Amino acid sequence: MTKLDMAKETVKDIEYMKSLAQVGQQAPLLGGRFSVMWGLLVAFALIVQWLVLTGQAPFGPEALIFVWSGIGILGWLGSVILARSLKGKPGRGSIGNRAESAVWSAGGIAIFTYVLAVLAAVYIGKADYRMFNTIMIVAFSIYGISYCTTGGLSGKRGQYIIGAICFIAAIIYGALINQPIAYLFAAGVVVFVTIIPGAMQMRAEPSGVV
Numbered sequence: 001m002t003k004l005d006m007a008k009e010t011v012k013d014i015e016y017m018k019s020l021a022q023v024g025q026q027a028p029l030l031g032g033r034f035s036v037m038w039g040l041l042v043a044f045a046l047i048v049q050w051l052v053l054t055g056q057a058p059f060g061p062e063a064l065i066f067v068w069s070g071i072g073i074l075g076w077l078g079s080v081i082l083a084r085s086l087k088g089k090p091g092r093g094s095i096g097n098r099a100e101s102a103v104w105s106a107g108g109i110a111i112f113t114y115v116l117a118v119l120a121a122v123y124i125g126k127a128d129y130r131m132f133n134t135i136m137i138v139a140f141s142i143y144g145i146s147y148c149t150t151g152g153l154s155g156k157r158g159q160y161i162i163g164a165i166c167f168i169a170a171i172i173y174g175a176l177i178n179q180p181i182a183y184l185f186a187a188g189v190v191v192f193v194t195i196i197p198g199a200m201q202m203r204a205e206p207s208g209v210v
Contacts, residue, residue: 030091039191043187148163
């Protein structure tokens with residue numbers, strides 16, 4: 001992006017934020033498309049995991065590493081493409097959107113780091129394979145932190161509610177851990193806290209300066 005493009009985007013953001021201030025509104029969050037995409041991918045993988053663990057899938061547990069690896073690659077490629085689609089969106093430079101982008105990027109890295117740590121513990125260390133079942137506890141906890149942080153900096157109080165649901169989900173998942181039903185429960189939670197809110201955010205996205 002050239003300095004001229006950056007200047008034009010800054011002016012557009014200023015005009016948009018000014019128009020919002022005049023009507024007493026806050027800039028809509030723009031991360032909905034990412035939530036929907038990742039939600040669909042993760043929910044799909046969790047359902048596949050449940051099918052495998054209950055013996056309903058045409059393949060065994062050894063294929064799950066390829067399922068999750070594929071989800072990770074598709075998610076990364078999708079994120080790159082979706083990030084380009086935000087170019088020129090008004091409100092992109094608002095505090096709420098910058099906070100949302102930063103905290104969810106860091107949260108994604110944190111979850112990925114934990115996954116790598118579990119892989120190292122199981123395949124290099126002496127941890128039991130059931131340690132993989134702890135990943136969703138960490139993921140839901142990081143979801144909760146990300147939603148609450150975004151809510152605090154964007155002024156979107158509904159984010160706190162979703163964050164609280166994520167924290168509660170982590171506890172319930174813990175009560176179900178090491179049982180196949182835990183993954184089906186996790187899939188339902190992912191749909192509820194990512195796909196649905198993400199779709200609502202996308203509907204509220206601005207198409208231009210209001």
